[in-house]
Amino acid sequence: MSDQANHQSAADNIFRLENCDIYYGSYKAVKNVSMQIPPKQITAFIGSSGCGKSTILRCLNRLNDLIEVFRLDGKILYHGQNLYDSDIDPVEVRRRIGMVFQRPNPFPKTIYDNIAYGPRVNGFRGSKDEMDEIVENSLKRAVLWDEVKDKLGDSGFSLSGGQQQRLCIARAVAVEPDVVLMDEPCSALDPISTLKIEELMMELRENYTIVIVTHNMQQATRVADKTAFFHVEPTDTGGKVGYLAEFNETKEIFGNPQEETTRNYVTGRAG
Amino acid sequence: MTTYTSSSTSNLGGQGLRKKSSRPRDIFNLVMTSLASLCMVITLVPLFLVIAFVVVQGIGAISPGLLTQLPPPPGLEGGGIGNALLGTIIVVAIATAISVPFGVMAAVYLSEFSKGNALAEWVRFFTNVLSGVPSIIAGVFVYALLVVTGITGYAAMAGGVALAVLMLPTIIRTTDEALNIIPQDIRWASVGVGASRYQTVLQIVLPAAVPSIITGVTLAIARAAGETAPLIFTALFSQFWPSGLFDPIATLSVLVYNFAIVPFKPQQELAWAGSLILVLLVLITSITARVVTHQKKF
Numbered sequence: 208m209s210d211q212a213n214h215q216s217a218a219d220n221i222f223r224l225e226n227c228d229i230y231y232g233s234y235k236a237v238k239n240v241s242m243q244i245p246p247k248q249i250t251a252f253i254g255s256s257g258c259g260k261s262t263i264l265r266c267l268n269r270l271n272d273l274i275e276v277f278r279l280d281g282k283i284l285y286h287g288q289n290l291y292d293s294d295i296d297p298v299e300v301r302r303r304i305g306m307v308f309q310r311p312n313p314f315p316k317t318i319y320d321n322i323a324y325g326p327r328v329n330g331f332r333g334s335k336d337e338m339d340e341i342v343e344n345s346l347k348r349a350v351l352w353d354e355v356k357d358k359l360g361d362s363g364f365s366l367s368g369g370q371q372q373r374l375c376i377a378r379a380v381a382v383e384p385d386v387v388l389m390d391e392p393c394s395a396l397d398p399i400s401t402l403k404i405e406e407l408m409m410e411l412r413e414n415y416t417i418v419i420v421t422h423n424m425q426q427a428t429r430v431a432d433k434t435a436f437f438h439v440e441p442t443d444t445g446g447k448v449g450y451l452a453e454f455n456e457t458k459e460i461f462g463n464p465q466e467e468t469t470r471n472y473v474t475g476r477a478g
Numbered sequence: 479m480t481t482y483t484s485s486s487t488s489n490l491g492g493q494g495l496r497k498k499s500s501r502p503r504d505i506f507n508l509v510m511t512s513l514a515s516l517c518m519v520i521t522l523v524p525l526f527l528v529i530a531f532v533v534v535q536g537i538g539a540i541s542p543g544l545l546t547q548l549p550p551p552p553g554l555e556g557g558g559i560g561n562a563l564l565g566t567i568i569v570v571a572i573a574t575a576i577s578v579p580f581g582v583m584a585a586v587y588l589s590e591f592s593k594g595n596a597l598a599e600w601v602r603f604f605t606n607v608l609s610g611v612p613s614i615i616a617g618v619f620v621y622a623l624l625v626v627t628g629i630t631g632y633a634a635m636a637g638g639v640a641l642a643v644l645m646l647p648t649i650i651r652t653t654d655e656a657l658n659i660i661p662q663d664i665r666w667a668s669v670g671v672g673a674s675r676y677q678t679v680l681q682i683v684l685p686a687a688v689p690s691i692i693t694g695v696t697l698a699i700a701r702a703a704g705e706t707a708p709l710i711f712t713a714l715f716s717q718f719w720p721s722g723l724f725d726p727i728a729t730l731s732v733l734v735y736n737f738a739i740v741p742f743k744p745q746q747e748l749a750w751a752g753s754l755i756l757v758l759l760v761l762i763t764s765i766t767a768r769v770v771t772h773q774k775k776f
Contacts, residue, residue: 268670270666270669270670273665273666273669275593298669298672298673298674299672301669301670301671301672302671302672303672305670305671306666306667306670308663308666308667308670310663312661312663312664312666312667313664313667314664314667314668314682314686315664315682315685315686316685324668324671324673324681324682325671325672325673328668328671328672328673328674328677328681329671329672329673375667378667378671379670379671381671382671382672
């Protein structure tokens with residue numbers, strides 16, 4: 208029955224950030240972010256460079272742990288559990304919360320092994336047929352299957368940039384995650400590939416929670432249910448620190464922003 | 479006109495875009511290019527002379543039995559360097575078997591797990607120092623460690639350990655560099671699908687670095703195969719076929735050293751033939767390294 212209860216609270220939000228301050232060494236990168244991210248929806252993070260969008264995104268699956276000087280104050284609750292509690296296994300967190308990066312980064316392996324790697328490292332013990340099925344389903348969900356089904360043995364690098372990025376999405380969904388984080392997934396792609404990725408996101412939205420960082424405001428309006436606008440403000444010591452300026456339904460952020468900074472940003476008056 | 483030329487289009491009809499080879503900077507250009515080319519040719523001369531000399535002197539001693547027979551006793555004709563060739567292969571194989579696992583694992587620690595701590599910087603520094611240590615020091619070290627103490631005595635094993643000491647710095651450095659070239663992106667991608675640090679290193683990072691690592695190992699082997707000093711008082715020499723890893727063993731480089739200074743003609747010819755085979759071995763391994771490097775993934 209506790210599953211039931213978990214599911215109930217998940218219906219409201221999948222992530223809850225409470226007063227998050229993020230530091231790199233003594234440098235404070237982001238201050239006092241509190242927000243709730245809803246499940247089975249697309250949430251976009253927008254804002255100018257250096258405002259901490261990607262930093263926040265990487266906190267959501269503890270990828271920032273790989274950076275030595277990183278430190279987080281505050282809580283990030285995922286289904287009600289604090290991800291930064293000392294007894295949380297970051298490896299398990301990252302399996303449930305997948306990631307797609309800015310530049311397509313397939314492994315230097317075959318297309319098949321790019322997908323199969325995730326299940327294998329997570330202890331997949333099934334037959335060859337079952338793995339074939341995982342690979343096929345993952346590639347189908349990433350709408351790449353028809354383009355690569357005859358060359359699964361080719362290197363992942365043999366694909367075009369847009370195909371590589373869809374391969375990376377297929378790789379992320381192959382481990383059956385709950386959430387897919389995307390860090391500017393289209394910034395290295397041409398407009399046609401970008402549209403394909405966006406269509407793909409809309410389909411993935413049926414089964415996954417998606418959080419996307421984007422510099423492209425049209426992209427946010429096209430795909431996102433909710434949008435968070437991050438901004439920077441000067442600190443007392445002359446540095447800059449990122450903060451969450453406004454978080455609301457996408458149409459509110461772009462049509463009826465409450466904050467002056469948001470209005471300036473979405474109308475292109477300030478970067 | 480040697481002064482500044484305006485780039486207005488009115489000049490295009492005249493000298494505007496044409497070459498003016500008499501300008502000082504053009505002459506300077508020509509002189510410097512010629513000078514650099516000349517230096518390049520001069521540095522290649524010794525290389526080709528050495529190879530040509532060894533080939534000319536060694537080719538005469540090439541015979542059907544060269545690679546399969548034992549050297550003749552002093553005063554007799556014929557024979558070959560079969561035992562030394564086999565011995566070199568055995569000793570280098572021992573050295574490779576020791577240095578590759580240790581070297582690669584050490585480099586994995588430096589590159590993937592040390593996180594830039596002070597210890598790693600000191601290890602890197604001393605690795606570089608070790609690579610500059612004269613090879614005879616490695617021989618003396620192993621002589622004191624294994625030969626004098628009687629742990630192995632004069633033995634193929636002692637020779638292999640001495641060569642391993644020489645190979646380690648090359649292998650550590652090239653592997654360290656090879657791992658550092660692998661983009662951070664794919665480590666993050668691997669960790670991002672729920673792999674542990676070691677799964678990432680063993681299944682993603684190391685395989686991607688394999689061509690560069692093989693290049694480093696091959697270069698280390700090529701260097702070790704030609705070393706004489708560390709073998710003289712560790713592996714010693716033998717007139718006979720290798721009899722075991724804990725017995726003295728013949729090697730090509732020591733054979734060249736021993737036979738070149740004796741007064742017997744057949745031995746001197748074998749020394750030249752040995753030199754030729756040694757040069758060919760080093761050349762082949764180096765070329766192999768080059769070919770493998772072309773398969774780099776990053």
